[in-house]
Amino acid sequence: SAVNSTSDQAKIKTIFEDYLAHADEKPVYYHCYGGADRTGTIGFLLGALLGMSYTDLIIDYEATTFSNNLKEHDRDSDQYTHFPELISAIKAWPFYDENKSLSEIIEIFLVSTCKVSQDAIDTIRDIMLED
Numbered sequence: 001s002a003v004n005s006t007s008d009q010a011k012i013k014t015i016f017e018d019y020l021a022h023a024d025e026k027p028v029y030y031h032c033y034g035g036a037d038r039t040g041t042i043g044f045l046l047g048a049l050l051g052m053s054y055t056d057l058i059i060d061y062e063a064t065t066f067s068n069n070l071k072e073h074d075r076d077s078d079q080y081t082h083f084p085e086l087i088s089a090i091k092a093w094p095f096y097d098e099n100k101s102l103s104e105i106i107e108i109f110l111v112s113t114c115k116v117s118q119d120a121i122d123t124i125r126d127i128m129l130e131d
Contacts, residue, residue: 021120040064
């Protein structure tokens with residue numbers, strides 16, 4: 001799964017520290033070729049960090065299947081079916097605990113595994129959440 005790859009963890013760190021933590025300075029637009037799995041994964045991690053419900057995160061991720069590449073989804077269904085892998089990867093993390101909120105779990109992943117600074121996490125929340 002993308003979240004378990006060291007290379008992808010470094011990319012996640014860059015996205016969260018260099019872009020999302022500076023979203024108050026300039027807008028952030030992110031995408032991938034298919035508009036699904038990579039885009040959906042970042043959206044999932046960000047939404048979870050910000051406290052979205054698991055149901056809303058699933059609905060949001062599922063909406064990525066309506067991208068312009070829907071025909072490719074049909075032609076090569078294995079190419080765009082990584083969401084179950086993402087959830088399985090999260091549940092396999094040593095710090096996963098059903099008694100913790102998904103927001104807490106994703107924060108631990110971002111800080112301990114991807115090495116995103118706590119300051120960046122706090123800044124992202126400050127920018128993107130209202131009181």
